[in-house]
Amino acid sequence: MKFAAQAWSNGRARAGVLQLGSCPYAIETPALLLSTRKGLPTFVSPDLLPSLPSPDSHLLQISPLHFVEGLSSKTISNIGGLPKMLGLHEYGFAAVLRDSVVCLPECDSTNKTGASFETPCGRLLIKPVEYMEMISSLKPDLWATLADEVPAWVSEKRNRTSVDRTVKWLDDCMRLSMTGGDVFGAIVGGSSIEERQRCAQEVVRRSVSGFWIGGFGLGESMDERFTLLTAVTDNLPAEKPRQICGLGLPEEVLQGIAAGIDLFDSTYIYHLTIGGFALTFPLDGIKRHVSKHVSHSQLSDIGRDHTKINLKATIYRKDTSPIVDGCNCYTCQNHTKAYINHLLNVHEMLAQILLEIHNTHHYLGFFRMIREAIHEGRFEQFRQKFIERSCDHILTAALSA
Amino acid sequence: MALRFEILGRFNRARAAQLTLPHFVCQTPLFMPVGTQGTIKGLTTNQLEEIGCQIILGNTYHLELRPTSELIDELGGLHKFMNWPRALLTDSGGFQMVSLLHLADITEEGVTFQSPVDGKPMLLTPEESIQIQNRIGADIIMALDDVVRTTITGPRVEEAMYRTLRWIDRCIAAHKRPNEQNLFGIVQGGLDPVLRDICVKGLVDRNLPGYAIGGLSGGEDKDSFWRVVAQCTAALPEDKPRYVMGVGYPLDIVVCSALGADMYDCVYPTRTARFGTALVPEGVLKLKHKAMADDVRPIDPTCRCMVCKNYTRAYIHCLVTKDAMGSQLLSYHNLYYMMKLSRDLHSSIIQGQFPEFVRKFLRKMVLVLEMALTFVPCIFFINFSLFCFVFCFFFFFTNHELFLVNLDHFFTNAELPTSNCIPFLASWSFHVTKSH
Numbered sequence: 001m002k003f004a005a006q007a008w009s010n011g012r013a014r015a016g017v018l019q020l021g022s023c024p025y026a027i028e029t030p031a032l033l034l035s036t037r038k039g040l041p042t043f044v045s046p047d048l049l050p051s052l053p054s055p056d057s058h059l060l061q062i063s064p065l066h067f068v069e070g071l072s073s074k075t076i077s078n079i080g081g082l083p084k085m086l087g088l089h090e091y092g093f094a095a096v097l098r099d100s101v102v103c104l105p106e107c108d109s110t111n112k113t114g115a116s117f118e119t120p121c122g123r124l125l126i127k128p129v130e131y132m133e134m135i136s137s138l139k140p141d142l143w144a145t146l147a148d149e150v151p152a153w154v155s156e157k158r159n160r161t162s163v164d165r166t167v168k169w170l171d172d173c174m175r176l177s178m179t180g181g182d183v184f185g186a187i188v189g190g191s192s193i194e195e196r197q198r199c200a201q202e203v204v205r206r207s208v209s210g211f212w213i214g215g216f217g218l219g220e221s222m223d224e225r226f227t228l229l230t231a232v233t234d235n236l237p238a239e240k241p242r243q244i245c246g247l248g249l250p251e252e253v254l255q256g257i258a259a260g261i262d263l264f265d266s267t268y269i270y271h272l273t274i275g276g277f278a279l280t281f282p283l284d285g286i287k288r289h290v291s292k293h294v295s296h297s298q299l300s301d302i303g304r305d306h307t308k309i310n311l312k313a314t315i316y317r318k319d320t321s322p323i324v325d326g327c328n329c330y331t332c333q334n335h336t337k338a339y340i341n342h343l344l345n346v347h348e349m350l351a352q353i354l355l356e357i358h359n360t361h362h363y364l365g366f367f368r369m370i371r372e373a374i375h376e377g378r379f380e381q382f383r384q385k386f387i388e389r390s391c392d393h394i395l396t397a398a399l400s401a
Numbered sequence: 402m403a404l405r406f407e408i409l410g411r412f413n414r415a416r417a418a419q420l421t422l423p424h425f426v427c428q429t430p431l432f433m434p435v436g437t438q439g440t441i442k443g444l445t446t447n448q449l450e451e452i453g454c455q456i457i458l459g460n461t462y463h464l465e466l467r468p469t470s471e472l473i474d475e476l477g478g479l480h481k482f483m484n485w486p487r488a489l490l491t492d493s494g495g496f497q498m499v500s501l502l503h504l505a506d507i508t509e510e511g512v513t514f515q516s517p518v519d520g521k522p523m524l525l526t527p528e529e530s531i532q533i534q535n536r537i538g539a540d541i542i543m544a545l546d547d548v549v550r551t552t553i554t555g556p557r558v559e560e561a562m563y564r565t566l567r568w569i570d571r572c573i574a575a576h577k578r579p580n581e582q583n584l585f586g587i588v589q590g591g592l593d594p595v596l597r598d599i600c601v602k603g604l605v606d607r608n609l610p611g612y613a614i615g616g617l618s619g620g621e622d623k624d625s626f627w628r629v630v631a632q633c634t635a636a637l638p639e640d641k642p643r644y645v646m647g648v649g650y651p652l653d654i655v656v657c658s659a660l661g662a663d664m665y666d667c668v669y670p671t672r673t674a675r676f677g678t679a680l681v682p683e684g685v686l687k688l689k690h691k692a693m694a695d696d697v698r699p700i701d702p703t704c705r706c707m708v709c710k711n712y713t714r715a716y717i718h719c720l721v722t723k724d725a726m727g728s729q730l731l732s733y734h735n736l737y738y739m740m741k742l743s744r745d746l747h748s749s750i751i752q753g754q755f756p757e758f759v760r761k762f763l764r765k766m767v768l769v770l771e772m773a774l775t776f777v778p779c780i781f782f783i784n785f786s787l788f789c790f791v792f793c794f795f796f797f798f799t800n801h802e803l804f805l806v807n808l809d810h811f812f813t814n815a816e817l818p819t820s821n822c823i824p825f826l827a828s829w830s831f832h833v834t835k836s837h
């Protein structure tokens with residue numbers, strides 16, 4: 001793995017380049033890792049993946065927990081690991097246990113021997129040795145070490161324990177590691193600034209290739225999050241990449257980038273897609289894009305806000321325009337809102353396929369805009385503009401209520 | 402008439418043809434996947450083109466419920482609505498009503514049914530079925546017929562046949578777009594050769610663009626099924642396409658093609674995919690089975706589809722019936738298999754290799770059965786003990802080669818019923834299909 005931070009904007013926000021083992025392309029950061037279900041996107045089949053922007057879409061995040069049921073480590077090894085098993089040869093794979101959709105940390109059952117997760121196959125306790133077995137059969141390009149993630153409301157004592165365990169497991173994982181993949185050291189600490197700092201400082205002392213920041217998106221407020229994030233990133237060396245789990249909304253991503261995070265997951269896209277939502281915010285970054293002909297009351301009725309629309313809404317029944325005019329994704333190039341509205345009404349799987357394609361395409365575009373803003377030194381303006389528009393919308397909704 | 406049907410090659414009764422429809426030039430024999438609600442479950446239209454689908458079937462009953470034919474019409478027809486540039490076929494809607502709603506009742510006027518929306522009694526007349534199909538705009542539309550299960554006997558079958566003939570005139574009269582859409586008539590008459598004959602003659606007199614053989618695949622035994630198909634194909638005009646409705650098992654398609662049929666449709670390949678079953682030259686492969694968890698071979702090592710080129714049985718095993726991707730990938734493979742079968746039938750007939758193709762097709766299935774019989778742990782045909790018994794008998798107490806020769810004889814001299822093997826072949830197929 002190679003990583004270089006190349007440009008900074010407004011202090012901590014940074015743009016860089018990441019090169020992963022099995023991916024022949026250099027990926028620009030901040031980047032979105034596409035969340036997967038058993039290694040493939042939830043709905044976008046592998047032959048449709050190349051229609052997404054390249055190389056931006058070539059980083060995939062996988063959860064080893066998805067393979068606990070159905071496939072033995074031995075079989076995965078026999079097949080030859082992730083790229084071979086998934087038939088994706090020019091993609092980079094990052095392994096993280098928590099997928100933030102069906103596999104979530106369950107801190108009450110975690111003990112000193114291993115971390116506990118709620119998964120589709122029930123509650124599982126994963127010990128470092130088992131985790132490393134999974135990693136050595138999957139052979140991801142990079143993997144985060146085992147973490148004891150705790151929600152925001154746990155006691156100071158539990159928080160301290162989680163940091164102690166996470167650091168110990170990091171040593172265990174690295175000692176047990178038999179693969180060539182790059183190690184991202186897990187940093188936890190819940191909502192305690194001191195514990196976050198302590199964990200970061202401990203992990204930095206180890207010879208890791210990068211950092212995986214856990215324990216976010218677990219009940220903390222957005223207001224307290226920024227201080228917690230910077231408590232971590234201010235202790236990390238600039239030359240190594242930083243990955244995070246649990247920040248999905250555009251404003252959360254912007255907050256993470258402002259704190260100096262480089263890599264995000266795409267569970268947000270999954271949630272949008274399942275709900276019938278399509279991202280529509282403008283990708284030019286400057287222009288205001290509230291359509292004049294839609295009245296205020298309509299805006300609040302149809303479950304649309306300024307970033308997305310819900311295609312289940314009846315107003316799209318006869319709408320023969322694409323989700324976003326000028327969008328060059330497969331969905332917008334081939335299908336209308338009316339067709340997707342019909343597919344959602346009759347519960348046809350193609351709806352989710354088309355929505356996941358568009359939403360992924362659109363969100364990758366959002367990340368591209370962010371990188372441009374950083375390179376041009378105007379990240380903070382960009383972020384302000386984006387949040388301002390959200391506030392406009394909240395105001396609009398309030399006025400029309 | 403909005404089609405051209407040119408026969409490019411024949412082998413006895415089997416024929417390979419080019420069917421030119423308003424939206425696509427098709428090669429027959431062909432299989433049409435069923436896209437009930439304006440989509441083939443889990444596949445994009447681009448993928449369907451890539452796989453080689455030529456005609457997709459839409460179900461009038463479902464499309465009329467949602468999004469309604471008025472809306473489809475307003476938005477420019479079904480082709481445009483679902484962005485499918487190739488050919489489409491819609492059924493009349495009658496069969497779906499009779500099979501889905503137990504409260505459907507057939508009178509001379511039409512099919513009366515209870516609206517699934519508000520429970521009110523509704524009536525689908527031949528005129529209305531055609532009107533709806535005219536709005537949807539498929540290349541081929543089907544006449545409303547009076548469908549009776551083939552397991553029913555007695556005067557009801559005769560009544561249904563004559564009613565189908567009376568309704569075809571009402572359909573023809575109601576058809577407003579004969580230059581853009583082809584109305585196919587449907588031969589009814591149950592298993593009664595006399596009734597089937599009257600129906601074929603009646604329909605042929607109307608000089609329709611194409612003909613369908615209806616009322617089959619409803620639980621009749623294979624012996625009766627083939628007799629009806631053979632009788633109808635023999636009596637239908639040579640220069641018009643023949644469509645056997647609801648047929649989709651690979652073996653049935655091969656047999657019907659040998660008997661001179663051209664088009665087939667069935668939900669089987671996509672439905673069975675959702676339950677974790679793949680179509681392979683040897684029959685079927687149940688990916689849910691535990692033995693698949695360590696199998697690092699592709700679904701079908703001879704298949705050249707995107708799925709078989711990239712994925713192991715083990716990986717598909719961990720996806721099927723749990724993740725959307727499992728049914729997407731299996732549907733892709735299964736439809737690819739059906740399209741390949743259609744293409745192989747077409748080219749083998751043209752190249753004069755039809756008997757060789759049929760022999761190979763059967764031999765592959767037979768080989769695996771042989772394995773099952775010798776107690777090699779075999780994942781195919783797991784639960785057909787009865788069939789195995791029958792087959793075992795034939796295998797070990799008769800001459801294997803002789804049996805295949807008989808099959809060849811059957812296909813090259815497709816005169817029914819001449820060969821001793823037919824009753825046996827019938828029972829074979831019956832058990833194979835039952836196990837699906």
Ligand SMILES: [Zn+2]
Pocket residue numbers: 323324327328329330331332333358361
């Ligand atoms: Zn789009």
Ligand SMILES: [Zn+2]
Pocket residue numbers: 700701704705706707708709710734737
């Ligand atoms: Zn295949």
